[in-house]
Amino acid sequence: METTSGTLDEALGRLHATGPEFHGFLSNHGPMAVEALVRNGQARTVHRWLDHYVTKLEDVPSARTRITDTNWREALGDPSRVTDWTTYMARQVAERPWREVLAEWWPRLVPGIAGAATHPVIRVGHAVRTLLDDGEEAPRVAEFAHALGYWAARHTPLPVTVRPVGTATPADALAALPPVADQETGVLNGLAQLPGTEGWLKAAESLNTPQDPDAARCQLAALVRAATRRYADYGHGNAVMLVHSATAPNAVLRTLPALPRDLWSLSLGAAWAASAAITSLYAPPDALPPLRAGRLTPEDLFERAAAHGDEHVIKLTDTACDVASWTGEGDGQALSAAVRSMELITPDH
Structure with a gap:
């Protein structure tokens, strides 16, 4: 750095x-x-x-x-x-x-x-x-x-308590979340709709949330990966707000090493509830056509994000680069999410 x-x-x-x-x-x-x-x-x-x-x-x-x-x-x-x-x-x-x-x-x-x-x-x-x-x-x-x-x-608790006890992967759990009825509203009004959204709590509680700290950390990383990749297809529901479905759990993931291990599973549950809420508040019904971004490197991609200038693009690209770094071969789908944000969000100059 x-x-x-x-x-x-x-x-x-x-x-x-x-x-x-x-x-x-x-x-x-x-x-x-x-x-x-x-x-x-x-x-x-x-x-x-x-x-x-x-x-x-x-x-x-x-x-x-x-x-x-x-x-x-x-x-x-x-x-x-x-x-x-x-x-x-x-x-x-x-x-x-x-x-x-x-x-x-x-x-x-x-x-x-x-x-x-x-x-x-x-x-x-x-x-x-x-x-x-x-x-x-x-x-x-x-x-x-x-x-x-x-x-x-x-400090703002969700209006519904989420206790995930299921077996679903983060990608499957995100896909199962129903949208709130009125997505043309602010965050607080959107959150207020969650308790009355049919099927939302069941879907939100379908995630597998391990109690073992190391397993919880792995699941949190899987959530960050799934939410980042999902943005490439569904970010157009609200290009700015849906950034946070990935960056919020990644913030929690970054914090885990500084926390006592007995707080890691709790942290996974909280990160999931926040990501699930944002997803339902703004996710559109249909996916965009696949993005043809070509071969990307994290270095080139972040230079493009810096030139774009919007703070949400910068933050999502930062998270996408994190996801891409977790495997030796990179993660082209995660990096494509960052490209998608540059297309959807107006540059800030």
Whole structure:
């Protein structure tokens, strides 16, 4: 990862002077996108990309009331307290190792994985990947605190409890999910339809979710692979939102190595529920014709994603490159999903 020049740390410093959302509810993708750009050999593009992106962003919201170890429950899921939460999490990581903070807060936060359309957990996944792989410099620990604080503020449980106890593979379980009746709506209204969608809970609970930690990790990787590949065929249902059906479980997968192993199966269940919900909210009835993308390499593909510029394209391409790296022969279908996103999502220049 190209961090010797400090590109990522400089970018995070710029972004921490902005709020986690803008235009009322849109998530600030900056920290996720710049981490992916640097990770995938595009550090030279980061500040140019950020110069454009920060023009959309807003100031850090005003603080309201101090959050403490005793009153945090009353502030959980309150987006108006996001700066209070960031301040609290910053104190936490200043007082003890970030892994201890993660182990304590993960089981508290993961039931609310659907918050802000899963953007907070995705932001946590990018932050944890950097801390695990590239060191614990102050801007990276600060980003971890910002990500956790954002998740706590946007903590949103699904309106239906999913306890997957079946035998289905992720690909088969995704294919079996029925769509909600009204897909032309926002995320919260879409989620509210899940309890009344006939057959949804049965399909969502059909997934095989092993209790053994290593088996759970393998199944989570299979979910990421299946959701990424599925985007190539069905991403047109909502080209932006369906990106998260793959990137959210991948964020959880990236976080597993920093978590106690006894939380891995729980994490699989939460990631699956989020991916299943997003799939049903936006999946179209029919697949697109197969994409003829030609021979692709992850390096060339990510250069194309960086040139395209849209943050969702960058994030999905990052996940597609992960999937392709899991076998020595690569995964052309996963990489095709990234190409599909470039076709479906308007470039951001």
